[in-house]
Amino acid sequence: MEGIFTISLDFELHWGVFDKRNRQEREACYRNTLQLIPRMLQLFAEKEVHVTWATVGSMFAQDQRQWELLKPAIEPDYTTERYSAYRWAAQHALPQQYHWAHFAPDEIQSILQYPGQELGTHTFSHYYCLEQQQEPRAFEADLQAAQRAAALFNTRLTSLVFPRNQFNPAYLKTCYEQGITSIRSNPVSWYWSPVSNTGSSLIRKVVRTADAYVQVGSNRTSYPLSSISIIPGEPLQLPASRFLRPWRSKYRFANKWRLRRLCQEIHTAAVRKECYHLWWHPENFGDHPEENMEGLRILLEQYQKCKKKYGMISWNMGEYATRLLGQSQQIPNHRHADATC
Incomplete structure (x- = not known):
């Protein structure tokens, strides 16, 4: 088997940071992000790169009315209440004037129209799987809501990325029962191990940032x-x-180091015939769209060089399940309510 290049994107708009950031202050970033989606899709198609778009299910709705119909009856009761997207929405509302912060049905439809692009889930509510809460049925209800939202687009979600990388093995059985056949797990380095929102120390953040530019952890990023x-x-x-860390205006030279390091890792994966899994948030491109798109083009051109020289191929997350699971186990037919919102 040749090397495999995989991209997964955590597509979330304000649902990903509602507990941290001011909605209005992020308007330019979110609008830029939505405008970049067609360009990213065209670039992926041009370079023949398959991508999983792990999208927050709430973004599938047309507006707040439809969101209210899609959301689950059972909500997580986090000990820290500000982690609940439902409480936040009840306090701040999701009016049409902020459509750009919460909903992206047109962009989601576009994703489905491009070959090799998989629509995955980032849960319906940007659900935190390592935060303390007492409702055991809430996660199942969340995934069912995500599948209802996907049914509006005549599709089925089979790949999942845990919000804020709060990977929790205790939730895997529920994922599978709700039709999920592949999930993204965290890198093996200690500074990427799953933690709650309050468990990410300064040293972890510093080391993660440094490792994007120079070798700090393991030199084996592929597998x-x-x-x-x-x-x-x-x-x-x-x-x-x-x-994939975004372009920073203060660190122009370091930006080149970062891209060079990524290109080297893609090349190493191709030579070793291993899997290389790159991820980021589309919103990371929103503050400096042109510079970030140019960086992405450089990385995808590196993939194309490795494809030509070493036969490297590109899979989205769902394609791993399609090829590896095969008939070795029966994929469950999950149940969800009729989506007639």
């Missing part, structure tokens, strides 16, 4: 396809290799 275990009744766990 053999054979290392992905098939566990009956659970989704495949696909480790992330590297987070």
Whole structure:
């Protein structure tokens, strides 16, 4: 088997930071992000790169009225109430004037029209799987709501990325029961291990940032396809290799180091015939769209060079499940309510 290049995107708009950032202050970033989606799709198609768009299910709605119909009856009761998207929405509302911060049905439809682009889930509410809460049925209800939202677009979600990388093995069985056959797990380095929102120390953040530019952790960011275990009744766990950090105006020279490091890692994965899994948020491109798009083009051109020289191929997350699971286990037919919102 040749090397495999995979991209997964955490597409979330304000749902990803409602507990941290001011909605109005992020308007330019979110509007830029939405305008970049068609350009990114065209670039992925041009370079023949397959991508999983792990999208917050709330963004599938046309407006607040439809969102109210889609949302689950059972909500998480986080000990820290500000982590609840539902409480936030009740306090701030989701009016049409802020459509750009919460909903992206046109962009979602566009994703589905491009070959190799998979629509995945980032849960319906940007659900936190490592935060303390007492309602055991809330996560199942959240995924059911995400599937209802996807049904509006005549599609089925089979790949999931845990919000804020709060990977929790205790949730894998529920994921599988709701039709999820592949999830993104965290890089193996200690500074990427799953933690709650309050568990991310300054040293972890500093080391993660430094490692994007120079080697701090392991020099093995890719992994053999054979290392992905098939566990009956659970989704495949696909480790992330590297987070694509956005372009920074203060660190122009460091930006080149970052891209050079990524290109080297893609090349190494191709030579070793291993999997390389790159991820980021589309919103990361929103503050400096042109510079970030140019960086992405450089990375995708590196993939094309490796494809030509070493036969490297590109899979989205769902394609791992399609090819590895095969007939080895029956993928469940999950149940969800008729989506007639």
